Amino acid sequence: MPPFPASRFRQPLITWFRRHGRDLPWRRTRDPYAILVSEFMLQQTQVATVVPYYEHWLARFPDFASLARADESAVLHAWQGLGYYARARNLHAAAQSVAKNVGGVLPNDLAKIAALPGIGRYTAGAVATFAFDQAVPIVEANIARVLARLTNWEKPIDTAAGRDHLWSTASVLLPKKNGRLHNSALMELGALICLPRRPLCAQCPVQKFCAAVEPAALPRKRAKPRQVLLHESHAFALRRERILLEQSHARWRGMWILPRLAAVPPRSPLLQLDFPFTHHRITLSVFAATRSFLPNEKQRWFPIAQLAELPVPSPHRRALEELLPRQNLCSTFART
Ligand code: SF4
Missing domain, CATH: 1.10.340.30 (Hypothetical protein; domain 2)
Structure with missing residues (x-):
């Protein structure tokens, strides 16, 4: 009291x-x-x-x-x-x-x-x-x-x-x-x-x-769980001004992300960035898709011009904003 x-x-x-x-x-x-x-x-x-x-x-x-x-x-x-x-x-x-x-x-x-x-x-x-x-x-x-x-x-x-x-x-x-x-x-x-x-x-x-x-x-809180470090690999696949994205069913359910890769490819990533998520610290690595890369049924090709209308979580949006201009493609994520 x-x-x-x-x-x-x-x-x-x-x-x-x-x-x-x-x-x-x-x-x-x-x-x-x-x-x-x-x-x-x-x-x-x-x-x-x-x-x-x-x-x-x-x-x-x-x-x-x-x-x-x-x-x-x-x-x-x-x-x-x-x-x-x-x-x-x-x-x-x-x-x-x-x-x-x-x-x-x-x-x-x-x-x-x-x-x-x-x-x-x-x-x-x-x-x-x-x-x-x-x-x-x-x-x-x-x-x-x-x-x-x-x-x-x-x-x-x-x-x-x-x-x-x-x-x-x-x-x-x-x-x-x-x-x-x-x-x-x-x-x-x-x-x-x-x-x-x-x-x-x-x-x-x-x-x-x-x-x-x-x-x-003050105030005091219980000790936080230790931060867990995770590495995640995704593909950057472009075809005639369209980009391949995958609908997330986990962390960002319903949003569109770069396609996940099951294994880390044996080459350097195009881009790496870090972001926090709950008690995790995640390193996102994006690799150029090779010619043999095969899209699956959860993935869709989207025109670059349509990206602004899609829900894309911040880390993946940042990756796209960084990578698309390198291909002389512009992504405008201005909120519509
Ligand atoms: S309520 Fe907060 S700001 Fe006000 S005297 Fe106490 S500690 Fe200081």
Whole structure:
């Protein structure tokens, strides 16, 4: 429990937020669909990256019905570059469920929001509070950091006990009314003042309530699994201004990637690049296809000019952007 009265804590926080809170596009709307889109996009992704995607997405899929009707390829294409594509698939599935089961309108009911596919406790609470102003607690990375420091919680936060502590502290601090304002302010405090490495305690509106002894050392987490190094080989096959691509059924399900090679060819790659994926570090090597290279049934030839319309994950897009100009072929991946 917080070592201070919640009622005295809230006022300076709200006053600070009214003065310093950012004008973010999803804070200007009460549309549950738009807020759900922003919450999916903001998972694991910085605000500055999300803003153009959010605006582009709402122009392309303005409501649950339009997203529900879209095919998966169009959804993945609009998400292209944001990564963690399971979020796009889950958002698509949630829209289809809203369109089919609740008449295309998200209900003002936490349990019903939480029952949608791919929506966890945080996202359900965020939509309930930001769209419907419900007084429900929410805990995401920024709020978790603030709460762990305010209460000087020195044990890991990513355990059952740590999560219980954060959610119950968030509940105690929550006012009965104005949930949206309170939760927005707490989250913003984490984003702008209670920063991960160097918290700006001298500027903090709730410093006098804070019990943190060594704030920069909090929150603690369990030790991460060791990073696993992987090498993957792919082919670069061109034929009369067409390129061979393969539809992924694994890591980037539904997206188009350079054809995988079962073995590393005995020659130098045209290109190598590294990228992270969960707890892996992957080295992608791209080899020129030889004349004997035989496409299989999962692979298709695409005109280079059509690449901009295909969902292609970032590492493969980077490889194509590097390799096509070397053949005097231009790939324009400008988002359509
Ligand atoms: S005083 Fe410092 S550590 Fe405590 S909540 Fe404010 S910024 Fe975070």
